[in-house]
Amino acid sequence: MKSHYLLFAFIGLIGLSVTSLFIGVSQVTLTTLWSDPDMRDIFFITRVPRTIALLLAGAAMGVAGLIMQLLTQNRFVEPSLAGTTQSASLGLLVVMVLAPAAPIMVKMVIASLFAMVGTILFMYLLRRIVLKSSLIVPLVGMMLSAVISAITVFAAMYFDLLQSLGAWVNGDFSGILQGRYELLWIVGVFTLLAYWIADSFTVAGMGREFAINLGLNYRRVMFMGLTVIAMVSGIVIVVVGALPFLGLIIPNLISLMIGDNTRHTIPWICLCGSSLVVICDIIGRLICYPFEIPASVILGVIGAIIFLFLLIKQPQHAKR
Amino acid sequence: MQNVNNTLEQKARSLLPTQRIALLGGFALLMMVIFMTINLGSNLTYILWHRGSILLTMLVVGFAASVSTVLFQSVTHNRILTPSIMGFEALFILIQTLIIFFCPITTQFWLFSLIKFSLETVLLVGFSVVLYRWLFALVHFNINMVLMVGIILGTLFRSASALLQRLLDPNEFSVLQSRIFATFTRAAPELIIMSLVIIVIISIIIWRKRYQFDVLSLGRNQAINLGVNYSQAVTTTLLLVSILVAISTALVGPLTFLGLIVANIAYLITGSHQHRYILPIAFLLSVIALVGGQLILEYGLNMAGSLSVVLEFIGGILFIYLILKRL
Amino acid sequence: MITINQIIKHYDKTKVLDNVTTTIPQGGITSIIGANGAGKSTLLSIIGRLLPADAGQIHVANMDVATTDSDKLAKYISILRQENQFNNRLTVQELVGFGRYPYTKGRLTTEDQQKIAQSLAFLNLTELSHRYLDELSGGQRQRAYVAMVLCQDTDYLLLDEPLNNLDMKHAVIMMKLLRKAADELGKTIILVIHDINFASIYSDHILAMKKGQLCYQGKPVDIMQSAILEDIFDTPVTIKQIDSQLIALYY
Numbered sequence: 001m002k003s004h005y006l007l008f009a010f011i012g013l014i015g016l017s018v019t020s021l022f023i024g025v026s027q028v029t030l031t032t033l034w035s036d037p038d039m040r041d042i043f044f045i046t047r048v049p050r051t052i053a054l055l056l057a058g059a060a061m062g063v064a065g066l067i068m069q070l071l072t073q074n075r076f077v078e079p080s081l082a083g084t085t086q087s088a089s090l091g092l093l094v095v096m097v098l099a100p101a102a103p104i105m106v107k108m109v110i111a112s113l114f115a116m117v118g119t120i121l122f123m124y125l126l127r128r129i130v131l132k133s134s135l136i137v138p139l140v141g142m143m144l145s146a147v148i149s150a151i152t153v154f155a156a157m158y159f160d161l162l163q164s165l166g167a168w169v170n171g172d173f174s175g176i177l178q179g180r181y182e183l184l185w186i187v188g189v190f191t192l193l194a195y196w197i198a199d200s201f202t203v204a205g206m207g208r209e210f211a212i213n214l215g216l217n218y219r220r221v222m223f224m225g226l227t228v229i230a231m232v233s234g235i236v237i238v239v240v241g242a243l244p245f246l247g248l249i250i251p252n253l254i255s256l257m258i259g260d261n262t263r264h265t266i267p268w269i270c271l272c273g274s275s276l277v278v279i280c281d282i283i284g285r286l287i288c289y290p291f292e293i294p295a296s297v298i299l300g301v302i303g304a305i306i307f308l309f310l311l312i313k314q315p316q317h318a319k320r
Numbered sequence: 321m322q323n324v325n326n327t328l329e330q331k332a333r334s335l336l337p338t339q340r341i342a343l344l345g346g347f348a349l350l351m352m353v354i355f356m357t358i359n360l361g362s363n364l365t366y367i368l369w370h371r372g373s374i375l376l377t378m379l380v381v382g383f384a385a386s387v388s389t390v391l392f393q394s395v396t397h398n399r400i401l402t403p404s405i406m407g408f409e410a411l412f413i414l415i416q417t418l419i420i421f422f423c424p425i426t427t428q429f430w431l432f433s434l435i436k437f438s439l440e441t442v443l444l445v446g447f448s449v450v451l452y453r454w455l456f457a458l459v460h461f462n463i464n465m466v467l468m469v470g471i472i473l474g475t476l477f478r479s480a481s482a483l484l485q486r487l488l489d490p491n492e493f494s495v496l497q498s499r500i501f502a503t504f505t506r507a508a509p510e511l512i513i514m515s516l517v518i519i520v521i522i523s524i525i526i527w528r529k530r531y532q533f534d535v536l537s538l539g540r541n542q543a544i545n546l547g548v549n550y551s552q553a554v555t556t557t558l559l560l561v562s563i564l565v566a567i568s569t570a571l572v573g574p575l576t577f578l579g580l581i582v583a584n585i586a587y588l589i590t591g592s593h594q595h596r597y598i599l600p601i602a603f604l605l606s607v608i609a610l611v612g613g614q615l616i617l618e619y620g621l622n623m624a625g626s627l628s629v630v631l632e633f634i635g636g637i638l639f640i641y642l643i644l645k646r647l
Numbered sequence: 648m649i650t651i652n653q654i655i656k657h658y659d660k661t662k663v664l665d666n667v668t669t670t671i672p673q674g675g676i677t678s679i680i681g682a683n684g685a686g687k688s689t690l691l692s693i694i695g696r697l698l699p700a701d702a703g704q705i706h707v708a709n710m711d712v713a714t715t716d717s718d719k720l721a722k723y724i725s726i727l728r729q730e731n732q733f734n735n736r737l738t739v740q741e742l743v744g745f746g747r748y749p750y751t752k753g754r755l756t757t758e759d760q761q762k763i764a765q766s767l768a769f770l771n772l773t774e775l776s777h778r779y780l781d782e783l784s785g786g787q788r789q790r791a792y793v794a795m796v797l798c799q800d801t802d803y804l805l806l807d808e809p810l811n812n813l814d815m816k817h818a819v820i821m822m823k824l825l826r827k828a829a830d831e832l833g834k835t836i837i838l839v840i841h842d843i844n845f846a847s848i849y850s851d852h853i854l855a856m857k858k859g860q861l862c863y864q865g866k867p868v869d870i871m872q873s874a875i876l877e878d879i880f881d882t883p884v885t886i887k888q889i890d891s892q893l894i895a896l897y898y
Binding site: 070073074075134198199200202203205206208209212213214215216217255256259260261263 | 695696697716717718719720721722725726727728734735736737738741745746748749752753754779796799
């Protein structure tokens, strides 16, 4: 698609972000921002970090979903449907049990490591599937997710941490403050890295044989892809929580519109992923004002509807 | 030693289905007796009354989960689909939430809760028959597609309920939690009694149709060939299944994988494909799973509330195994 | 030149390649024929480094395919397997553009653009260049894949059953294009092919395999003899000369 469309989309995202900045219980307006130091504090300590977190998390989860779809060569997978997100939650729980006072950096690293292990387990299960019909793969992923999350919930019950775990892993941006979101910049860096090697992912998405023919180091790209997925999922779960379906619906919708050439689609995926999360967050803040509904709850509803649409709409020959 | 094992195995193989039912029945009874008598304290009447109501709830739920799953699988001619996995429970919870949302009356009067339950059940039956008939037609009974759409529909219903519950009460965590995990302690006595009545009626209907289900499990074409009105039979089954799911969900909440687990073990150990054997065995298995599981978790690990999570863990693994094995 | 030296390959316990040794000369079309399970595709995959050999060496243009960087080999040799199912929605032009990946890693230069245009034109795909692969017919898609490996601009092209899923018309078009690529662009093309009459008419050399071994090799006139073909395929074959072409009848 033409680059000026991308520009329009970018302007749209800026509009959404500005809207997000000025919604909330405290009436922050441009004039009070100028005159009232308290308002300025609210603005820079809560509103700006929150909006930046929304943008980064949305873009990164979209790209993580895309990479996972390319590496598994399957349209209907994404970190929260393949055990990755659930493994990250399990990792978070392990830290909460073993070292409750651990700094957030440690939590992040452990969660990412667990996410990596969970994703590798999923990849291993996929190799056991002889006939890779397009729906078997996500079905296995969802059940793996259910199993891992059952382990997590059981352990959380045992250690009486269910409520605090829930507070961590529900995708909720209301707790984002200055000093608590900065790790998300790392996620942004990984997203940029993914964009830098976008073509390798497209080639890997054509399958192992195509990739080797074109001289791609398949194992290395696989490893880099898994790292990006695991780091992004781990950090996002620690900082904001799970964002269900995001990594699935955004790349699929973009693919329907402009195809799968990753170099062209990643900017779109970032823009649309960010926009969707910002929109969900705005809805969540307005729908029963002054209370807040977590963005992940809104996303769960919107995401499931779009996923159903994608499933039913896919071409007949792919419905196997 | 080898010989002893062999003869034991041969004996097990040669057991008639009725003998197997008797054996499992004895075992289930033993579980129930232990459950009623273990660690009895001083306040005997209260404890017996309390445990009795839990036990009754488990019997009702076990019946609903096992029978609804076996029937559903016979009619859909496969062993992976279950009503819960297809989102029936989630749909029921959504209906419950919607009713609270649009008609937020709270009263302890027993007739009211019965009327509310009946209304919820009627709505579930209506919606599920329409929705799932549409789904089966839409995807031409492509099993993977049915599963996938069903699971996502379930997720959608759950997310929508979560959203509505948040809107009703933005700060309440416990509301959500009780909806996510099944608990066997909060069923109202009048609901249990009413469920028992319904279950007796349904049992009679199913028992009269037991041979028809044998034919249905041969698949659509064979069933039509043998003169069964297939379309009508599917509708009837969806209706029965919906009522059973409504009962189970209203009593304890979602128990996604119980039906899948007991039905698949039942196919394995019944030694017959006939519903008059499979249905009792599946029921006894679910009683053993629920009562035995509760015994182990409550008195072994001191974690009374975690049964549904453990079932989820086992069921998920079984599901992956079934998918991998099928291909 | 491709030299194949004592290649052995097992799948589990079955030996699929048993001490294969030969050389494939530079230029022209070489067809590998043989019954199902003779090891043709396995040999091709090992030459194209998609599979490792258990023993033996293969050199393409004096590079050992097992040890040379995959990256470097991609500029000398390209391989297209028969199943090319992927669900990426790429346009024909984007797909062909990935043929330039070994050179510029996706950041296409004007020179790349020219090569892409040439490949598209060579396979008569220019009009379809902006269509998505999933909108094409089987024959068109097959041509797009061939255009991609052609765009890779390697001296050696390995194609595993390029006529698979093509009807009569498109099979002929494909073989004519390959012949043209060998004659006009000086490519060395190695095919695994089932139809021995296509092999007879279009190739310069034929390698015949049976039970993992190389049993015959030579020019089409040497191989297209009923005794030899009957030995290769274990089935009665008559050879007729029609318009100076040798045609096998085995129906």
